[in-house]
Amino acid sequence: MTSLIRTGLPAYVMVAGLAFLALLPLLAEWVDNIFLIDLFMRLMILSIAAVGLNLILGYGGMVSFGHAAYLVIGAYAVGIPAYYDIYDGFLQFAIAIFASAAVALVTGAIALRTKGVYFIMITMAFAQMVYFTFVSIEEYGADDGLTINMRSEFAGLLDIEDNFTLYYFVLVSLIAVLGLVYRIVHSRFGMVISGAKGNERRMQAVGFPTYRYRLVCYVISGAICGYAGALLGNFTNFITPEMGDWVHSGELIFMVVLGGAGSLFGPVLGTAVFILLEEYLSRLTQYWHFPFGAMLILVVIFTRGGINGMFRWLGMKSGIGGRS
Amino acid sequence: MDWGLFTIQMLNGVQLGVLLFLLAAGLTLVFGIMDFVNLAHGSLYMMGAYFCATLVQLTDSFVLGVILALPLTALLGWLVELIVVRALYTHDHLDHVLATFGLILCFDTAVDFIWGPTGMAIPLPEILDSHIDLMGGHTFPVFRILIICTGLAVAGFLYVMVAHTRIGMLIRAGASNRTMVMALGVDIGKLFALVFAVGAALAGLAGMLIAPITEASIGMGNEIIIVAFVVIIIGGIGSIKGAFVAAMLVGLIDTMGRSFLDQLLKIFMSSESAETSAPALSAMAIYILMAMVLAFRPQGLFPPKVR
Secondary structure, eight states: OGGGSOOSSOHHHHHHHHHHHHHHHHHHHHTTOTHHHHHHHHHHHHHHHHHHHHHHHTTTOOOOSOTHHHHHHHHHHHHHHHHTTOOBHHHHHHHHHHHHHHHHHHHHHHHTTSOHHHHHHHHHHHHHHHHHHHHHOGGGTGGGOEEOOSOOBOTTSOBTTSHHHHHHHHHHHHHHHHHHHHHHHTSHHHHHHHHHHHOHHHHHHHTOOHHHHHHHHHHHHHHHHHHHHHHHHHHHSEEOGGGGSHHHHHHHHHHHHHHOTTSSSHHHHHHHHHHHHHHHHHHHOTTTHHHHHHHHHHHHHHOTTHHHHHHHHTTOOOOOOOOO | OOHHHHHHHHHHHHHHHHHHHHHHHHHHHHHHHHOOOOTTHHHHHHHHHHHHHHHHHHHSOHHHHHHHHHHHHHHHHHHHHHHTGGGGTTSOHHHHHHHHHHHHHHHHHHHHHHHOSSOBOOOOOTTTTOEEEOGGGOEEEHHHHHHHHHHHHHHHHHHHHHHHSHHHHHHHHHHHOHHHHHHTTOOHHHHHHHHHHHHHHHHHHHHHHHHHHHOBOTTHHHHHHHHHHHHHHHHOTTOHHHHHHHHHHHHHHHHHHHHHHHHHHHHHSOHHHHHHHHHHHHHHHHHHHHHHHHHHOTTOSSOOSOO
């Protein structure tokens, strides 16, 4: 199983990518285009969510079609306290993580009893429940969303009201989450998760209670997405339940698969391609969804294993094996 | 309690159920026979509505519009199967979800390009645009009764086709064991293209029937397709009977929940908390139902025999 230890890209590409992200604010200043910072901030936040989803989808083979719900939970964990003038960032992020983990624990405990397409559909159903919960709470704006007047405060340690600071906060978060997922995947726990993806019955025969392992993995994944949601709430300053629509869950899956599910940096790459292509095409034509959708179909039909698979196909040296 | 209002909401629930059945019938057959997850089924529902709206404008007749739009939607379904879906049979469910997600984007944009961003209303002839009287001074639109009758007729037709014809026998056989049907020399590719086209026409019919009430609009299929999936999961994938029962169940629970759940909750709790929790609960009701069915009966209520 060499495929367990894979980061998805040659090391120099990853280092270059992270260096680029670190230098981007300076670059944006230099070319006098502050919008770039916003674009890449969104990209990195969604990358965190995609990396979280990849933990169960790529490594664990659990296709959750409802992970956008955790983004919403995380965002409202910032928004609702802010509504009551509580801006303590430690509290808000703690709520985001624990609330997402709690929801993931309850829904995962039920969803993981099912397999295959039933799992896809039941996770989607739970996400719809979360969506409708927030839609129906009039107090917090329901359909119209909630404006967050002030970003989280970290007891004077960090002032993320400033976009530059928030940018680096997000970047450090992304690196931390990548590190966390790397550690998880390469631990004994991660091996069990990957093993259960390959052959669950065999893992059970060896003596692992795979259901519990999967549930813990699902909870961690949900918590990471909740964290990303809290960042997203801080970033946009305006949150709506619409962020949890099933379409966005679909987009998250696509980001993961596009970059190569089951590789560490794949989801980041996939999200980057997704967001940048979206940005580029939407400037070319208002009908950009058409080439975008067509590209999606072509990618699925012709390249198994996303962009990573394409690199491999082009003969680039890369650490990833194809999707099994 | 106002029984007139109750009757009206019952009828509305049945009408929603019938629409869901039209969508779910094609979806469940496609899913059951070829194991293909088609998120873009909702797009065919939308395309049916737009075809019909255009044809009604051209011909000035609703009935003629529907009759002409049906084969057009079937043709579109057949083309989608030929160009995109056929290449995906050997892929896994995740790929189906992604590719048909791409199809949704393409269809939504194509509609925006051809018909523009604003919706299209479909005018009804006068006979259909009237109301009939019910008890207690309530009235009910004739058109909604037509929807219910059409849906029940289609359900009856499908039942006869699936249970008593050779094609239906092949469909049932395909749903329970695809490989064996192929081994017996049946061209399952042709069978599936047919099922896909018929499913598309049924979805299109649902779109044509709802459009005079809501108007044809971009993305109209994206909400209802999820509910249609809930229906086929509850009913058991591949089962027409299951789709019908689950569609009625979902239609009634959704409609009745939205209208009467707050009154029901008021029996147990204060009227204030009942009024705040009722909308959330009623919107979630069908998803709760599906989660319960999946947790206790993972194959759905009427799974096809022998998997």
